[in-house]
Amino acid sequence: MVFPFLKYSKKSPGETANEIGNFIVSEIQEIESFNVINGFLNLVICDDYWVSALLKAVNEENYGFTNISEHSKLVMVEYSSPNTNKPLHLGHIRNNLLGFSLAEILKANGHRVVKTNIVNDRGIHICKSMLAWQKWGRGETPESTGGKGDHFVGELYVEFDKHYKEEIEELVNKGYSKKEAEENASLIQEARELLIKWEAGDKETVNLWRTMNEWVYEGFDVTYRKLGVDFDKIYYESDTYIAGREEVLRGVDNGIFYRKEDGSVWADLTKNDLDHKLLLRSDGTSVYMTQDIGTAKMRFNDFKIDQMIYVVGNEQNYHFEVLSILLDKLGYEWGRDLYHFSYGMVELPSGKMKSREGTVVDADDLIAEMEDYARQMSQELGKLENLTREEAENNYEIIALGALKYFILKVDPKKNMLFNPQESIDFNGNTGTFIQYTYARIKSVLRKAAERNINYKTELSPDTLLSNKEKDIIKRISMFPDIVKEAGKEYSPALIANYCYELVKEYNQFYQDHSILHESNTIKRNLRLILSLTTSRIIKKSMQLLGIKVPERM
RNA sequence: GCCCCGGUAGCUCAGUUGGAUAGAGCAACUGCCUUCUAAGCAGUAGGUCAAGCGUUCGAGUCGCUUCCGGGGUACCA
Known part of the structure; x- marks a missing residue:
């Protein structure tokens, strides 16, 4: 594109492009020729450049990834963060998948990562249960x-x-306003009393709390294991709220926060163009913000964190804006640098999910349904006939979770997304299944090459001529390291997903009209095998970054 | 009210940081399995990039206005 140069060349776009093109071809060996269309200068890169690019990709250990050393930046990623009063639903699935994938992407970019989960195991909502x-x-x-x-x-x-x-x-019928009714209902008051008793350490209350939380943890563990997500360090708000309360009280002593007559504690954020924020209730109990202050403090005590990332939905943008300011006010230099990885909501065709109203897609149910569907499709298509029962069952799980994870991760995390339970489960087209299928296909070819003792690693001639599609794939392969970096910079698993889809689509096009094992020209055959091998590796790595497994056959 | 975020094909989503004729998948229709896996490939059809104005050689992309949708603004989390 030569328009910006016209003011220097003072010539027509065509002439300018020709002059630049001639110069580049004579100066740079890798550029074979050029052409000019509508003021656009197109450079043609010669085949052996692409051949050596492919060789680099296949031979380089850890291609596309940056190695981690002990001097690498330490990033803590908080994700999942469930409440212990309800099972995980589709919204939590998006959070978990994004958090896990983000951690993998950061590792691939050479960072040390601590995955952490802050379990919201206390508070008024728990008391309700x-x-x-x-x-x-x-x-x-x-x-x-x-x-x-x-x-x-x-x-x-x-x-x-x-x-x-x-x-x-009932209360409204008796003439109370809605707000009064909500405040004065005996049930909410009993729940509040329970919270006060809990914070006071009342034995019976604490025992019940502990028992019920244990029930929930056992359930969560099953779901986490199924999703394939894990954590290096788990914090519980029942521990961190105390540290938070201490910090808030310290803030009061230092005049950073103030206390109202009713005993509640507030932060005045009007200088930051925000309003006043409650930090401790008048009855002395903690709120969400109190806990997050304490959690942050404990984390920075426990780890030498260079960067803290919170994977939390965009409905909490305001909360994290405030948290950052509060930590800064309390004198923590890292307060300002907190990064809120703010992702969009998952909506259903019927609208937003609401746990209390039961309009949620339950995580366990969804996974089970997808596995059933994978089983049904595999049987319909007559796949997996040569597999043992165990291998087949394993494949259903890989396919079901691959489809679910890819469906969610391919969307730009910042955007809201729609999940239609009836239609979103699909194994054709731009899906995780399509990528897994292509991987299995390549592995099948490579297995057959091995069976026939075809050695495809040594003989890649620089004189190899490339078809357009082969060149396209190599181009795509050589983009991989940049995509990984970009995904790390933008915090976007979607970039990996979309890249991998493009790669796989091109490979399938190539596969359709190029023979690999049946190619009689060994130079071409070797190129195609190396191309296939490299593609399979990049598929596997890309899927690893998304937390998706790939099957050897399907 | 005020503050954020979005609006691209019937539906779900891309769009490489302002460049060439705006791309995929699903759904619809048409072809391709005696050959390395047809969960695939090729093709047809589908667009006022919400609307308008502006910035410039050039705008889906940047700015302003309007319309529509979502979220936040709790002694909920």
Whole structure:
């Protein structure tokens, strides 16, 4: 594109392009020729440049990734962060997949990463479930009902909400305003009393709390394992809120925060163009913000963190803006540098998901449905006939989770996305399945090459002539390191997903009209085998960055 | 009200930082399995890039205005 040069050359676009083109061809060996169209100068790069680019990709250990050393930047990634009052749903799945993938991408970019989970195991919402169990639980447990612990507790939470709403309605009928009713309902007051008792360390309350949380953790573990996500360090807000409260009180002593007459503690953020923010309730209990201050402090005590990333939905943008300012006010130099990885909501065709109203897509149910569908499709297509039962079952899981993860991660994390349970489960087109399938296809070719004792690693002649499609794929392969860097810089798994899709699409086009093992010209055959091998490796690495497994056959 | 974020094909999404005729997938229609896996490939059709104005050689991309959608603005998390 030569327009910017016209003011220097003072010539027509065509003439300018020709002069530059001639100069480049004579000066740079790798440029074979050029052509000019509509003021655009196109340079043609010669084949042996691409051949050596392919050789570099296939021979370079850790191609596309940056090695980690002990001097690498230490990044802490917080993700998942569930509440222990309900099971995980589709929104949490997006969070977990993004957090895990982000950590993998950062590692590939040479950072040391600590994956952390802050479990929201205390607070008024937990007390609601506890109260519901006391009132309507009839002494049942997940064991006695045979359910998963997180679902068991989740149902209690819904139960509370149901009764609470009924009570509000009654009060409104008696002439209270809606707000008064919400405040004065006996159920919410009982829940609050429970929270105060809990913070005071009341034995019975704490025991119930501990028991119910254990139920939930057992349920979460199953889901996490299924999703393939894990953590290096788990924090519990039941521990961190104390540190938070101390920090807030220290802030009051130092005049950073102020106390109202009713005893509640506030931060005045009007100088930051924000309003006043509550930090401790008038009854002395902590709020969300209090806990996050404490959590941050504990983390920076525990690790020498260079960068802190919070993977939390964009509905909390304001919260993190405030958190950053508060930590800064408290004198933590890293406060300003917190990065809120703010991702969009997952919406359903019916609108937003709401746990209390039961309009959620449950994580466990969704995964199970996808596995069923994978099993059904595999059988319909007559796949996996040569596999053992165990291998087949393993493949259903790989395919189901691959489809789900890819579907979610291919979308720009910043944007809201729509998930249609009926239509979003698809194994054709731009899907994880398509990528896995291509991988399995390549592995099949490579296996057959090995069976026929075809050695394809040594003889890559620089005189190899390339078809356009072969050149396209090599071009794409040589972009991989830049894409990994870009994904690390932009914090975007979607860049990896979309890149990998393009690569795979091109490979399938190539596969369609190029023979590999049947090619009689050994120079060409070797090129195509190396091309296939390299493509398969990049597919595997890309999918690894997304937390997606690839099957050897499918 | 105020503050953020979005609007690209019927649907779900890309669009390489301002460049050539705006791309994929799904859905619809048409071809391709005696050859390395047809969960694939090739093709047809589908667009006022929400609307308008501006910035300049050039705007889906940058700026302003309007319309529409989402989120936030809690002694919820």
